[in-house]
Amino acid sequence: MLLPILLLHAFRHLGLMFLAPGGTYAGLAPQFAYPAAFGDLLAALLAVVAIPAVALNARGARLLVWVFNVEGTVDLIAAIALATVYGAAAHMGPAYWIPAFWVPALLVTHYITFTFLLRYWKSGAPAQREP
Helix, strand or coil: CHHHHHHHHCCHHHHHHHHCCCCCCCCCCHHHHHHHHHHHHHHHHHHHHHHHHHHCCCCCHHHHHHHHHHHHHHHHHHHHHHHHHCCHHHHCHHHHHHHHHHHHHHHHHHHHHHHHHHHHCCCCCCCCCCC
16 A cells, blocks of 8 residues: 555655756745755655565564655645745746645645554554555
């Protein structure tokens, strides 16, 4: 159950589009763009690190998934808040699909992961147990 979610989050490097020339319209506030982009990159890296640990039922897999899920959730909430404060919506341009589709989908997967961690993945149990 967790591997598909982690694989999806491995593509969060797409948030770097906020920093790419032409990825957004001119005027996107750097106070939003940098934290959102690098927060997404960190979440992607944490997901990539957790993937083999979960696949192999490694000893620290549960902790890695917790770290990934907390950081990823906090990053998305912070990005939503910063986008609101700095009026980022007007400058999204080609990156409009990130807050329109990607962020809601990722928030749902974070909720599913928290549910899995709290209800089904008890300490010492394998990560791939289906609920």
